[in-house]
Amino acid sequence: MAANNLIARGRALITHPRMRWARDPQLWVELFVTSNLLVLAADIYIAHSVNQFRKAAEYIPLYFSIAAPIALAIVIALRWIWRIHAPWRDIGYLVGWLAILVGLAGVLYHLESRFFLDRTLKSLTYAAPFAAPLSYTGLGFLLLVDRMVEVRTADWARWIIAMALGGFLGNFVLTLTDHAANGFFAQTEWIPVISSAFATGFLLVPLITNVTRRYLDLCLIVMILQALVGVLGFWLHLRANLIEPGASLWDRLVNGAPPMAPLLFPNLVGLALIGLWGLIPHVPEAPQGTSWLGATYAWAQPDNDE
Amino acid sequence: MSFRSVFIAVVAAFALIVAAFLINRARPRVETEQPTADFVRASGKCAECHARLQYSVVHEYEMSAHAKKGVNCLDCHQPAAGQEKMDHHGFTISKHLTAGNCRSCHEGIYQEFLRSRHAAPSWAAVFGAAGLTKEQVAFSEQFQPGGTNRAPNPLVTPEGHPAVNSGCEQCHAVGKPNDDGTIGTCTQCHSRHTSSVELARLPTTCAQCHMGPDHSQIEIYSESKHGIMFAAQRNLLKLDADPRTLTTRDMFVPTCATCHMSGINGLKVTHNPSDRLSWYLADKITTRRPNYQQAVINMKQVCTQCHTQGLIDRVYTQADAIVAQTNDKVKVAQDIMDGLHKDGTLSSAAFTQPIDFTFFNLWHYDGRTSKHGVFMGGADFVQWHGNYELFAKTVELKHQADALRKEHGRK
Numbered sequence: 001m002a003a004n005n006l007i008a009r010g011r012a013l014i015t016h017p018r019m020r021w022a023r024d025p026q027l028w029v030e031l032f033v034t035s036n037l038l039v040l041a042a043d044i045y046i047a048h049s050v051n052q053f054r055k056a057a058e059y060i061p062l063y064f065s066i067a068a069p070i071a072l073a074i075v076i077a078l079r080w081i082w083r084i085h086a087p088w089r090d091i092g093y094l095v096g097w098l099a100i101l102v103g104l105a106g107v108l109y110h111l112e113s114r115f116f117l118d119r120t121l122k123s124l125t126y127a128a129p130f131a132a133p134l135s136y137t138g139l140g141f142l143l144l145v146d147r148m149v150e151v152r153t154a155d156w157a158r159w160i161i162a163m164a165l166g167g168f169l170g171n172f173v174l175t176l177t178d179h180a181a182n183g184f185f186a187q188t189e190w191i192p193v194i195s196s197a198f199a200t201g202f203l204l205v206p207l208i209t210n211v212t213r214r215y216l217d218l219c220l221i222v223m224i225l226q227a228l229v230g231v232l233g234f235w236l237h238l239r240a241n242l243i244e245p246g247a248s249l250w251d252r253l254v255n256g257a258p259p260m261a262p263l264l265f266p267n268l269v270g271l272a273l274i275g276l277w278g279l280i281p282h283v284p285e286a287p288q289g290t291s292w293l294g295a296t297y298a299w300a301q302p303d304n305d306e
Numbered sequence: 307m308s309f310r311s312v313f314i315a316v317v318a319a320f321a322l323i324v325a326a327f328l329i330n331r332a333r334p335r336v337e338t339e340q341p342t343a344d345f346v347r348a349s350g351k352c353a354e355c356h357a358r359l360q361y362s363v364v365h366e367y368e369m370s371a372h373a374k375k376g377v378n379c380l381d382c383h384q385p386a387a388g389q390e391k392m393d394h395h396g397f398t399i400s401k402h403l404t405a406g407n408c409r410s411c412h413e414g415i416y417q418e419f420l421r422s423r424h425a426a427p428s429w430a431a432v433f434g435a436a437g438l439t440k441e442q443v444a445f446s447e448q449f450q451p452g453g454t455n456r457a458p459n460p461l462v463t464p465e466g467h468p469a470v471n472s473g474c475e476q477c478h479a480v481g482k483p484n485d486d487g488t489i490g491t492c493t494q495c496h497s498r499h500t501s502s503v504e505l506a507r508l509p510t511t512c513a514q515c516h517m518g519p520d521h522s523q524i525e526i527y528s529e530s531k532h533g534i535m536f537a538a539q540r541n542l543l544k545l546d547a548d549p550r551t552l553t554t555r556d557m558f559v560p561t562c563a564t565c566h567m568s569g570i571n572g573l574k575v576t577h578n579p580s581d582r583l584s585w586y587l588a589d590k591i592t593t594r595r596p597n598y599q600q601a602v603i604n605m606k607q608v609c610t611q612c613h614t615q616g617l618i619d620r621v622y623t624q625a626d627a628i629v630a631q632t633n634d635k636v637k638v639a640q641d642i643m644d645g646l647h648k649d650g651t652l653s654s655a656a657f658t659q660p661i662d663f664t665f666f667n668l669w670h671y672d673g674r675t676s677k678h679g680v681f682m683g684g685a686d687f688v689q690w691h692g693n694y695e696l697f698a699k700t701v702e703l704k705h706q707a708d709a710l711r712k713e714h715g716r717k
Contacts (some may be wrong), residue, residue: 176326180333193326201319205311215311302651
């Protein structure tokens with residue numbers, strides 16, 4: 001049948017030796033970090049523009065977020081195209097440690113914010129977000145994990161899941177505090193709080209106990225829901241800015257409900273799925289049978305791959 | 307799939323959710339309670355949210371007579387006919403409030419205002435008739451002939467629009483044509499959320515615009531016996547008394563509103579301050595208003611609430627004499643200017659030579675000051691800021707005219 005032919009062709013394409021990179025979760029983590037650093041450059045530019053880059057130090061994360069993805073892109077290409085490993089390893093370590101440093105320094109700088117003067121929920125939400133720079137630290141740790149822990153091991157997969165879990169826990173706290181400052185004006189503001197709580201709960205389990213592939217399927221469903229919540233949040237935030245009164249649309253987009261913030265959900269879903277994907281071969285199929293993720297893994301990772 | 311895994315995941319998730327609910331529940335009620343759109347419609351509870359965003363607005367509204375009578379936010383903020391709408395948390399409100407919103411309850415007051423010089427003529431004094439519809443111009447001209455059907459003020463072009471918008475327009479917007487077809491905003495005098503009668507009765511409210519060299523009413527009032535008494539006794543006045551039942555027991559010292567608008571001791575309340583004005587004092591050459599006789603009666607009725615007829619008549623006799631004399635003095639200057647234009651010594655373009663300013667200052671500042679001063683009991687403004695300046699500027703104007711004629715080789 002034509003459909004079967006199409007599937008067979010697709011599989012042949014993925015399992016082709018030249019397409020090894022497409023089956024390499026280690027590379028996906030590298031690309032995840034690179035793209036996130038690039039998005040952070042735009043995010044930092046907008047956030048610190050509001051402050052008119054009053055302190056010279058505010059340029060540090062901007063320059064870092066521009067330079068680091070370029071450096072990472074080059075060394076990733078060196079490794080996956082020309083098989084030159086050393087620069088990938090060393091530059092990756094450098095960028096990773098610098099990202100951790102930038103993140104921790106950012107936390108210290110943000111501690112000077114208004115929140116610590118009057119300590120109200122509103123000042124926490126509308127002050128320099130002292131937890132936000134930790135996204136750099138998380139990305140830095142991902143680069144280190146990718147180099148210090150042997151890839152395709154259960155440990156590696158669990159570390160990746162742990163990073164995604166940390167992100168969802170952060171989302172839980174941020175959506176709770178941000179929407180609480182808004183007095184949960186709309187009931188829909190509870191959706192991301194509840195959904196990120198479920199994401200945290202479900203990603204916690206593979207870290208503390210043995211799970212089955214069926215459980216990973218359940219995690220997949222939970223993650224797909226997270227992605228939908230993120231897209232819904234993007235639309236609701238955008239819509240709020242379109243109809244709210246304010247000086248200008250740009251002013252509302254910068255100071256109103258942040259349209260890009262809910263997209264952290266699908267972003268973290270991507271990271272979590274890499275971790276869950278990496279965990280599949282280390283999870284016994286009990287009872288024997290098919291699982292969506294397991295079947296997909298078997299389909300894309302034939303035994304002769306290595 | 308192990309039950310244990312799912313159990314742990316669900317318990318962890320619910321633990322987080324319950325913690326979130328408990329934390330949110332422990333927060334102060336004012337921060338957590340939100341009204342629904344239906345609740346807002348029913349009760350005007352916009353304040354639940356705006357108390358956190360713009361507290362003074364809510365506080366001002368709570369002080370207002372509107373609040374005491376149960377008028378809610380949506381009563382004023384719902385779109386009137388022709389107004390641009392805006393979605394706001396589940397209900398539709400007007401994007402820009404105008405007199406169109408106030409007239410839905412205060413139509414009579416709006417109609418009085420519409421017939422006054424505060425309406426279209428005020429706007430046209432700066433911008434001309436261009437921004438107004440033909441119907442608006444025709445309507446206003448019935449009551450204020452020549453006030454609206456006019457060209458923009460000749461100062462607009464040389465001064466430039468930024469200066470005009472930040473200067474002239476701030477006062478003259480009291481008669482601004484709105485997109486919904488109405489004119490003006492009542493909040494210019496009554497303020498927004500207090501919608502205050504008390505505020506409109508304060509001399510300082512009128513003084514937002516009626517001050518300075520061109521119409522120095524507030525300065526004149528302040529030096530008059532009325533103003534001095536107000537400064538000393540304002541705490542004893544009931545500035546917020548109901549306009550329909552206002553008496554001289556409430557306002558035993560007059561403010562601008564008392565004489566020009568109030569229904570004191572049973573007189574008719576008016577939002578057309580021209581109803582009690584007999585002369586066009588602001589004009590270069592002052593003439594009688596079309597309703598001169600009635601206006602004199604109207605104003606004298608107010609005066610009699612506190613003064614004897616003899617005193618009132620004496621004031622009017624003196625004032626009429628000053629008006630006539632000021633007209634004569636301005637006429638002398640006008641004739642000189644007309645002569646210069648006639649023999650080609652002066653170009654027709656306004657405000658291009660020093661003598662243009664001398665003449666403008668003479669009638670626009672000193673002539674007006676002299677006339678306003680006498681009607682409002684401001685002796686210093688009749689003399690030193692008025693007639694003395696008229697005298698000095700007439701001499702100066704003659705010298706400038708002679709010099710110009712010599713310059714142009716004319717006799």
